[in-house]
Amino acid sequence: MLEVLRKLGLPSVSASTQGPSIDNIISMVHWLMLVLFVGWGIFFIYTLLRFRESKNPKADYGGIKNHYSSYAEAGVALIEIALLFGFAFPIWASRINDVPQGPDTVQIRVIGQQFAWNIHYPGDDGVFGKTDVNLVNEQDNPIGIDRSDDFAKDDIWTINQLHIPVNTPVNILLSTKDVIHNFKLPELRVSQDAISGMQIPVWFEATMTSEEFLEQSVGTGREGKGFQIACAQLCGLGHSKMVGYMTVHDDEGYSNWLEEQKEYLLEEDEDDWGDDEW
Amino acid sequence: MEIPYGVKERPDTGLNNAKLGIWLFLASEVMLFGGLFSAYIFLRTGVDDWPMGSKYLDVKMATLNTLFLITSSVTMVMSWASLKLNDFKKFKLYAGSTLLLACGFLVIKYFEYSSKFSYSYYPSTDNFLGIYFTMTGLHVIHVIGGIAVIAFLLFPGAKMWETDPERFTSRIEVTGLYWHFVDLVWIFLFPVLYLL
Amino acid sequence: MSDNHTKETFFTKYIWSIDHKVIGIQYGITALLWLLVGFGLMMVMRYQLAYPDTQIPFIGWIFGEDKLLLPEKYNSLGAMHGTIMIFLGVVPLAFGAFGNYLVPLQIGAIDMAFPRLNAASYWTYFLGSIIMVVGFFVPGGAANSGWTSYPPLADVATAGQTVWLLGMVMLITSSLLGSVNIMVTVIQLRAEGMTWFRLPIFVWTQFITAFLLLLAFPPLEAAGILQLMDRLAGTSFFLPTGLVVSGEVLTNAGGGSPLLWQHLFWFLAHPEVYVLILPAFGIISEIIANNTRKPLSGYKSLVYAMTFLGFMSFVVWAHHMYLTGMGTTMGAFFQTTTMIISIPSVVILTALLLSLWGGSIRFNTPMLFALAFLPMFGIGGLTGLPLGLAAADIHLHDTYYVIGHFHYVVAPGTLFALFAGVYFWFPKVTGKSLNESLGKLHFYFSFIFMNGVFMPMFIQGLAGVSRRLADGGQAYAHAADVIYLNEIMSWSAWLLGMAQLFFIANVVLTLFKARTGEINPWNATTIDWTETTSPPLGHGNFEKIPVVYRGPYEYSVPGSKIDFTPQTEKG
Ligand code: HEA
Numbered sequence A: 001m002l003e004v005l006r007k008l009g010l011p012s013v014s015a016s017t018q019g020p021s022i023d024n025i026i027s028m029v030h031w032l033m034l035v036l037f038v039g040w041g042i043f044f045i046y047t048l049l050r051f052r053e054s055k056n057p058k059a060d061y062g063g064i065k066n067h068y069s070s071y072a073e074a075g076v077a078l079i080e081i082a083l084l085f086g087f088a089f090p091i092w093a094s095r096i097n098d099v100p101q102g103p104d105t106v107q108i109r110v111i112g113q114q115f116a117w118n119i120h121y122p123g124d125d126g127v128f129g130k131t132d133v134n135l136v137n138e139q140d141n142p143i144g145i146d147r148s149d150d151f152a153k154d155d156i157w158t159i160n161q162l163h164i165p166v167n168t169p170v171n172i173l174l175s176t177k178d179v180i181h182n183f184k185l186p187e188l189r190v191s192q193d194a195i196s197g198m199q200i201p202v203w204f205e206a207t208m209t210s211e212e213f214l215e216q217s218v219g220t221g222r223e224g225k226g227f228q229i230a231c232a233q234l235c236g237l238g239h240s241k242m243v244g245y246m247t248v249h250d251d252e253g254y255s256n257w258l259e260e261q262k263e264y265l266l267e268e269d270e271d272d273w274g275d276d277e278w
Numbered sequence B: 001m002e003i004p005y006g007v008k009e010r011p012d013t014g015l016n017n018a019k020l021g022i023w024l025f026l027a028s029e030v031m032l033f034g035g036l037f038s039a040y041i042f043l044r045t046g047v048d049d050w051p052m053g054s055k056y057l058d059v060k061m062a063t064l065n066t067l068f069l070i071t072s073s074v075t076m077v078m079s080w081a082s083l084k085l086n087d088f089k090k091f092k093l094y095a096g097s098t099l100l101l102a103c104g105f106l107v108i109k110y111f112e113y114s115s116k117f118s119y120s121y122y123p124s125t126d127n128f129l130g131i132y133f134t135m136t137g138l139h140v141i142h143v144i145g146g147i148a149v150i151a152f153l154l155f156p157g158a159k160m161w162e163t164d165p166e167r168f169t170s171r172i173e174v175t176g177l178y179w180h181f182v183d184l185v186w187i188f189l190f191p192v193l194y195l196l
Numbered sequence C: 001m002s003d004n005h006t007k008e009t010f011f012t013k014y015i016w017s018i019d020h021k022v023i024g025i026q027y028g029i030t031a032l033l034w035l036l037v038g039f040g041l042m043m044v045m046r047y048q049l050a051y052p053d054t055q056i057p058f059i060g061w062i063f064g065e066d067k068l069l070l071p072e073k074y075n076s077l078g079a080m081h082g083t084i085m086i087f088l089g090v091v092p093l094a095f096g097a098f099g100n101y102l103v104p105l106q107i108g109a110i111d112m113a114f115p116r117l118n119a120a121s122y123w124t125y126f127l128g129s130i131i132m133v134v135g136f137f138v139p140g141g142a143a144n145s146g147w148t149s150y151p152p153l154a155d156v157a158t159a160g161q162t163v164w165l166l167g168m169v170m171l172i173t174s175s176l177l178g179s180v181n182i183m184v185t186v187i188q189l190r191a192e193g194m195t196w197f198r199l200p201i202f203v204w205t206q207f208i209t210a211f212l213l214l215l216a217f218p219p220l221e222a223a224g225i226l227q228l229m230d231r232l233a234g235t236s237f238f239l240p241t242g243l244v245v246s247g248e249v250l251t252n253a254g255g256g257s258p259l260l261w262q263h264l265f266w267f268l269a270h271p272e273v274y275v276l277i278l279p280a281f282g283i284i285s286e287i288i289a290n291n292t293r294k295p296l297s298g299y300k301s302l303v304y305a306m307t308f309l310g311f312m313s314f315v316v317w318a319h320h321m322y323l324t325g326m327g328t329t330m331g332a333f334f335q336t337t338t339m340i341i342s343i344p345s346v347v348i349l350t351a352l353l354l355s356l357w358g359g360s361i362r363f364n365t366p367m368l369f370a371l372a373f374l375p376m377f378g379i380g381g382l383t384g385l386p387l388g389l390a391a392a393d394i395h396l397h398d399t400y401y402v403i404g405h406f407h408y409v410v411a412p413g414t415l416f417a418l419f420a421g422v423y424f425w426f427p428k429v430t431g432k433s434l435n436e437s438l439g440k441l442h443f444y445f446s447f448i449f450m451n452g453v454f455m456p457m458f459i460q461g462l463a464g465v466s467r468r469l470a471d472g473g474q475a476y477a478h479a480a481d482v483i484y485l486n487e488i489m490s491w492s493a494w495l496l497g498m499a500q501l502f503f504i505a506n507v508v509l510t511l512f513k514a515r516t517g518e519i520n521p522w523n524a525t526t527i528d529w530t531e532t533t534s535p536p537l538g539h540g541n542f543e544k545i546p547v548v549y550r551g552p553y554e555y556s557v558p559g560s561k562i563d564f565t566p567q568t569e570k571g
């Protein structure tokens, strides 16, 4: 079934630890749907042919008398119960409860806005600095980081560029500056609304680097395009253009990237410093 | 042909059309105010610092208003009972009192609202005042609706007493049911907004 | 209410008529026109989806000099397509038109319980629908935050949103009046002998629909009032503290929650989707019983399943909100209720399927639409299952999979049922039968192109392509492999539009034909066919108030000479 669904459009990679289990439940329900549809469909077509007026001019007042249909209905109910308890509840529970907290977890804040994704890294101290809506400046400080806060000094932010390490739990604290957005990583089977006024954790562990992914997608319609962050909730006129980019590095690549960002941050500071002197 | 059970009760349901209709209508009203009360709870539990009603509101005026409405509900019942006893004069008296009490309620509400405004307390000030104005405002609209109906039945509509007393009595009864509901909503609003 | 003797003028006969049949027809015509408008909007949108950012042909000038459907306009059309189809099209047609016209006839009543209220309900609907489209002409255009109107987006949207809310309040009022009326009529005005279990299934579905409308709409009205306050009085019921919109810090007091809206909205809108499907079940049941010439299998299980469906529909609403940060308890609750509610649907579908067994099936146009309804609803309903499991919904939420799911239930589902109903009862209403050949052409083409529009949506949805994208997914890499389908879907939609010409032509040509005045052309058993005077019917419906002696579907009763035994036949 999974293969069929992939032929039908389901992204052929499932590049996170939870991806396969989600694919699994999707394909199981589709089995149920297929069996029901085909079963009932065969009965339907057969009945139409057998009891058409020309073939069966006199209808039978009594109609069908056996109880197979009740068994079938009970069967559907049982399968649904099995799906719920065996798969749906556990997957959901792990998504909600198993938020990784360990020392190797990468914590990142993602803040949606019309129409971009702001990414906020805590920097070396691992603590997010203060932010304040009154400091928001769309050009220089879109999330309003308060650099006077000690924890904020080393914080890094980017727009539409999410960088994460592979095979490492990533915990994203999702929020929005304005209206509701939805943070969606189709290839990782990750999706979560960013609700105004709330900060919601969404976590995942990528199992494939961008490089590997790009190699895999050679020859498909999306050749040359890496992972993207989609916005899956109507958020205004720029909704369809709200694309973010995600790069999954190997460990080395990730630390290199972080170093790079730190250098930018220093340069930025020096700039400010220089301004003051003159 | 006449539509059956306009006044008489249908034996197997024990209701006439108008009475059943008003009960159903009130069921939907319960859902309307129920929706707003749920919104109130949702908003209140969603924040840490929900103000006490007494911070903004005048419990004394509201108590007086509660008395007004309860009394008006009683006079409403009396007016219907008078019709049942064939006493049209008493009906006028009681229905008139209901009308006056309802208007009294509005007058007091007017003073309450204007005192809020004079302190610059507006719906936009905070969500407590927002929900206060919305819920009591909607209730006031219901009161005004009730006043209009009672006034109609008391003056131009009262002619029907001569031609079709049974139907007229049924109309008063139905109006009464509506009015009790309006009263009941207030009895919920009062503690929820003013006291808790 | 005995206005029979007062002289009728044009005005009282056609405009302010209080006869349930005239009101039903008024509802019907208005709603059909709105369906056409709603579809028209979609055909324009489908152009933009197939050929993004190219000039709209023929009617491009409407959208300004550049002839482009800019994203904000696309969003307007989308929100209005949803609103118009549901609130101005399908509900008024299924409940207002069919319910009004048929319920009194089928239960043997001379009119609705409150005829004046009935007229008021129609005119409130009419006014509400006009207000809705006035939105197109205010600055910023019509509402553009989706038919779901989620705040904060809707709170900060252009003036069209206010108009939308006002229109909604009118439409809600109209529905409330209508539902009280239907419920009282069914409870009070059933003819002698018409016990609850002798009611045609159609009447049951209307009754349950009325119940849903009565109790589900008021919370949306409450929500609408709160949103109006947010927009007009500056409250912050749906606005939390500290939002920054377009670089400006919002100055409202804050402290509200956008989730409050979603709860109130879906508390209405989930029952609302059953409002869209229940009357369709009713119409289908009547037509299947009639054209198989045998009783429905499991009348009682149908009634119980539908009643259960009605009650359950109030406790599943948050399955639209799995991704709003729902915890495990709520998640488990709503997943379970959603799975539970799918069972009565399976029971209903199964009962209808089994009803075919042993029949002598006539394949006329109404029956074709009714038969096609079954597998089409099947596809729509079955694709609801993965959406109902939160884990699967993670990937499918707000994608075209959802769009495909619900269009299969409402378009080749409900719309087909409504078409079936129009073909079936047209002779009752006008005394003229619609042409069968045109009808069949209408059916076959509609069937093909409906699937052409909606089947590819599942593919796009599985690929994760979001709905409400003004460019059909151009900007997203994960859409690249499936984006070619947009063109196929759009062409299907336009051809689907062409197929409707058969229908419109059929209706128009038939109206010019002479009356045949046959009272019961389908040899049906229910009172609407057997006891009425010749169509079109006058005031009062019946010469003699009918008395009922038997169940609604006594077809091919053993020992009877003809293959149908009217409900009113003694013995
Ligand atoms: C008439 C309308 C209608 C109906 C009947 C349904 C029926 C169902 N719906 Fe649907 N739904 C909508 C209209 C409808 N829905 C709309 C409009 C939306 C989107 C709103 C929006 O966001 O804009 C939506 C969205 C929606 C969601 C939210 C998705 C998301 O946003 O992520 C969910 C999730 O649980 C859901 C579930 C279901 C389920 C489980 C059913 C079940 O009741 C279905 C049960 C039916 C069956 C199980 C079928 C039985 C069939 C057979 C046994 C086979 C027969 C076969 C043959 C004859 C061959 N629906």
Ligand code: HEA
Binding pocket: C029, C032, C033, C035, C036, C039, C042, C046, C078, C079, C081, C082, C083, C085, C086, C090, C145, C146, C147, C148, C276, C403, C407, C410, C411, C412, C415, C453, C467, C468, C469, C470, C493, C496, C500, C503, C504, C507
């Ligand atoms: C009852 C509800 C209903 C119905 C019937 C339809 C019918 C159709 N819908 Fe609709 N649609 C919605 C409700 C409905 N839709 C909703 C709620 C949304 C979500 C909006 C949102 O995002 O907020 C949506 C969104 C939606 C989208 C997604 C847009 C997006 O996300 O960007 C698309 C895309 O193709 C679409 C297409 C169609 C098509 C092609 C039809 C066709 O099936 C239409 C077929 C119509 C007819 C066949 C008309 C027949 C009428 C006549 C022939 C009249 C004749 C008149 C006389 C004789 C007088 N719809």
Ligand code: CUA
Binding pocket: A112, A113, A114, A115, A180, A181, A182, A231, A232, A233, A234, A235, A236, A238, A239, A240, A242
């Ligand atoms: Cu952000 Cu859509």
Ligand SMILES: [Cu+2]
Binding pocket: C269, C270, C273, C316, C317, C319, C320
């Ligand atoms: Cu639903």
